[in-house]
Amino acid sequence: MNLRHIWAVTRKEFHHIVRDRSTLILVLFTPTALLLLMAYALTVDIKHVPLAVLDYDQSQTSRAFVQQITAGQDLDLYAYAASMDEIDAMLMRGDIKAALVISPGFAADMQALRGMPMQIIIDGTEPESGGFAVEHIAQRAEEFISTALASQLAARGFSVKTLQPIDLRIRTWFNPDLKPRNDLIPGLLSMVLGFPALSVALTLAHEREHGTLEQLLATPIGRTDLLLGKIIPYILVGLINVIIIPIFAIAWFGISFNGNFLLFFGLSALFMFSILSMGMILGVFMKTQAAALAVSFLVIFFPGFFLTGIFFPIASMPEIARLEASFLPGTHYAIITRGVFLPGVGLDILWPNAVFMVFLGVAFTLVAALFFRKKLG
Amino acid sequence: MNDAKSIIETNRLTRDFKSATAVDELTLSIAPGELFGLVGPDGAGKTTTLRLLAGLLDVSDGEATVLDFDLKSQAEAIKPHVGYMAQQFSLYGELSVLENLQFFAELFDVTKQEQNERTQRLLEFANLTEFTNRRAVHLSGGMQKKLALACTLIHQPKILLLDEPTTGVDPVSRREFWNILTELHVDGTTIIVSTPYMDEADRCSRVGLMYAGKLVECDTPQNIRGKLEGDVIQVQAEDWQKTLETVAGLEGVSEAQTYGEAVNLLVDNGKKRLPEIEAVLKKSSIKYRSIRIAPARMEEAFISLIRRMEAE
Numbered sequence: 001m002n003l004r005h006i007w008a009v010t011r012k013e014f015h016h017i018v019r020d021r022s023t024l025i026l027v028l029f030t031p032t033a034l035l036l037l038m039a040y041a042l043t044v045d046i047k048h049v050p051l052a053v054l055d056y057d058q059s060q061t062s063r064a065f066v067q068q069i070t071a072g073q074d075l076d077l078y079a080y081a082a083s084m085d086e087i088d089a090m091l092m093r094g095d096i097k098a099a100l101v102i103s104p105g106f107a108a109d110m111q112a113l114r115g116m117p118m119q120i121i122i123d124g125t126e127p128e129s130g131g132f133a134v135e136h137i138a139q140r141a142e143e144f145i146s147t148a149l150a151s152q153l154a155a156r157g158f159s160v161k162t163l164q165p166i167d168l169r170i171r172t173w174f175n176p177d178l179k180p181r182n183d184l185i186p187g188l189l190s191m192v193l194g195f196p197a198l199s200v201a202l203t204l205a206h207e208r209e210h211g212t213l214e215q216l217l218a219t220p221i222g223r224t225d226l227l228l229g230k231i232i233p234y235i236l237v238g239l240i241n242v243i244i245i246p247i248f249a250i251a252w253f254g255i256s257f258n259g260n261f262l263l264f265f266g267l268s269a270l271f272m273f274s275i276l277s278m279g280m281i282l283g284v285f286m287k288t289q290a291a292a293l294a295v296s297f298l299v300i301f302f303p304g305f306f307l308t309g310i311f312f313p314i315a316s317m318p319e320i321a322r323l324e325a326s327f328l329p330g331t332h333y334a335i336i337t338r339g340v341f342l343p344g345v346g347l348d349i350l351w352p353n354a355v356f357m358v359f360l361g362v363a364f365t366l367v368a369a370l371f372f373r374k375k376l377g
Numbered sequence: 378m379n380d381a382k383s384i385i386e387t388n389r390l391t392r393d394f395k396s397a398t399a400v401d402e403l404t405l406s407i408a409p410g411e412l413f414g415l416v417g418p419d420g421a422g423k424t425t426t427l428r429l430l431a432g433l434l435d436v437s438d439g440e441a442t443v444l445d446f447d448l449k450s451q452a453e454a455i456k457p458h459v460g461y462m463a464q465q466f467s468l469y470g471e472l473s474v475l476e477n478l479q480f481f482a483e484l485f486d487v488t489k490q491e492q493n494e495r496t497q498r499l500l501e502f503a504n505l506t507e508f509t510n511r512r513a514v515h516l517s518g519g520m521q522k523k524l525a526l527a528c529t530l531i532h533q534p535k536i537l538l539l540d541e542p543t544t545g546v547d548p549v550s551r552r553e554f555w556n557i558l559t560e561l562h563v564d565g566t567t568i569i570v571s572t573p574y575m576d577e578a579d580r581c582s583r584v585g586l587m588y589a590g591k592l593v594e595c596d597t598p599q600n601i602r603g604k605l606e607g608d609v610i611q612v613q614a615e616d617w618q619k620t621l622e623t624v625a626g627l628e629g630v631s632e633a634q635t636y637g638e639a640v641n642l643l644v645d646n647g648k649k650r651l652p653e654i655e656a657v658l659k660k661s662s663i664k665y666r667s668i669r670i671a672p673a674r675m676e677e678a679f680i681s682l683i684r685r686m687e688a689e
């Protein structure tokens with residue numbers, strides 16, 4: 001280890017990042033842009049599903065029912081249809097995602113406490129909206145019936161406190177509104193903050209393609225020093241993102257940050273080191289920038305997406321995937337970001353993940369240095 | 378062969394690539410302070426030879442020592458003492474002239490004090506003082522070459538390996554560049570330089586001619602010129618085009634080339650052919666100012682040697 005050599009490469013690389021506009025943009029703004037894009041694309045709250053109603057009953061009760069289910073922002077009454085053909089046409093055109101058919105005698109059946117057939121038609125090409133409509137209608141129907149029943153029973157002299165014997169009181173900790181974004185965005189940080197790994201993977205291939213590697217290899221610099229010198233500036237630039245992105249997440253998405261920021265910053269630096277070392281391994285093996293780019297997506301970003309537990313719980317993965325997940329820096333960092341943001345946990349709980357990230361970073365760097373040869377061709 | 382005085386010594390040094398053997402059993406001994414020119418047609422193995430000596434390529438077979446370090450096992454130990462300049466521009470375009478110099482100074486462990494002294498001197502040396510803060514990418518081709526040379530000189534290497542340092546450089550810069558090399562040569566630096574220019578080969582103390590990965594000739598420029606089979610007859614004609622057409626196919630004339638107004642003919646035997654050619658020119662009523670047996674130049678010697686190689 002020759003600190004002077006490391007620093008010389010770091011300074012050189014830093015100049016490169018700052019002066020080459022495309023690299024600067026890639027490193028500095030992509031994480032924020034990516035977070036914005038993914039946060040919006042992946043947490044679409046379903047609202048305003050257009051619904052048509054074919055009411056064969058045409059009673060006051062049926063109209064009250066329709067009014068109840070279309071109240072609020074969840075379902076929008078697109079139109080009253082006159083026939084099944086009309087519903088068919090509206091579904092074909094994509095004007096509606098669901099249709100409700102109320103059978104004749106709806107009001108009478110309810111009055112008589114008979115079973116009331118009701119048909120819901122949904123557009124299977126968009127199961128999320130359709131499923132949402134079904135769930136919503138079923139829930140509102142239950143409320144509607146309960147209310148109706150209670151009033152009927154009351155009319156016959158029964159005093160009814162409630163029709164629901166179990167009083168279920170759910171209390172959600174850490175994310176009281178159960179907003180998926182509150183949990184997703186801290187998880188996404190492990191993806192977006194790892195993005196500069198791409199630049200690191202490209203940096204050796206870039207020097208190879210520009211011919212500068214030839215001159216560099218002719219100097220006495222040590223292999224590990226060269227690789228560390230190349231990783232460090234990306235860690236430093238990446239740490240700017242570690243400051244920008246939480247501020248952005250708090251200010252823009254209204255996510256609460258309950259942990260210790262200094263702890264978060266320090267652990268983020270460890271994450272940077274381990275994920276960028278992973279990028280460096282690719283840089284050592286891939287001789288062209290195009291190959292490094294392609295393989296980065298295959299080895300860093302797709303597993304980072306699917307295996308780090310951001311979207312799919314690791315516990316429900318097959319064993320081999322769980323094993324792979326434990327060797328991804330993103331898995332540990334996702335646990336850290338989720339822990340630090342919402343519950344605000346500290347190092348007493350997160351230390352194993354921190355230790356593991358350091359281990360991965362050192363191991364990756366050593367592997368990269370071991371396979372990096374100061375030779376051309 | 379194991380000359381104790383040599384600074385570079387190769388013995389059947391070989392480098393194979395997947396498709397071809399780029400350097401084929403090269404045996405060479407270079408004494409300290411030599412200015413050694415490496416010439417040969419494209420693909421002869423000059424670049425591979427220089428890269429091998431710089432420790433940038435693995436040796437496939439044979440041995441080599443540079444400064445008594447074994448090239449195969451001690452390549453890294455050689456690097457601090459060698460200045461290598463690649464054929465294509467291989468400095469950092471986004472860094473300024475000064476930053477490039479500083480970068481290589483740091484990697485070669487040049488102390489700050491030495492750095493300051495040498496940077497100033499090298500910038501003057503390379504006529505780059507007024508471009509100190511210009512980014513390397515914005516320099517002209519010739520200036521880039523001089524900066525690259527300055528970067529390889531910052532640690533005052535004992536050995537300089539220069540791969541076609543003047544290719545694509547204008548004649549004035551080329552002259553300047555060679556003046557710098559001559560100064561270094563005088564100061565005692567061992568220099569190995571590959572070049573496609575025969576006038577440059579002529580300025581070397583010794584020249585190695587490579588062909589198909591082999592060193593086919595290795596001697597002083599004077600001796601190489603002497604190895605020319607045949608003589609050069611130079612005709613100063615008024616109409617060089619017509620002269621060329623008339624004499625090109627004559628018996629004993631293997632090569633005809635023009636140098637401005639002059640036509641140089643490579644012939645098997647000057648004394649025998651001179652009267653014959655004179656007779657043909659007179660018969661064709663071509664006017665010429667002079668016809669004489671001229672001293673062979675490196676270029677003719679080179680071409681004739683290559684022709685012989687190709688024929689074999």
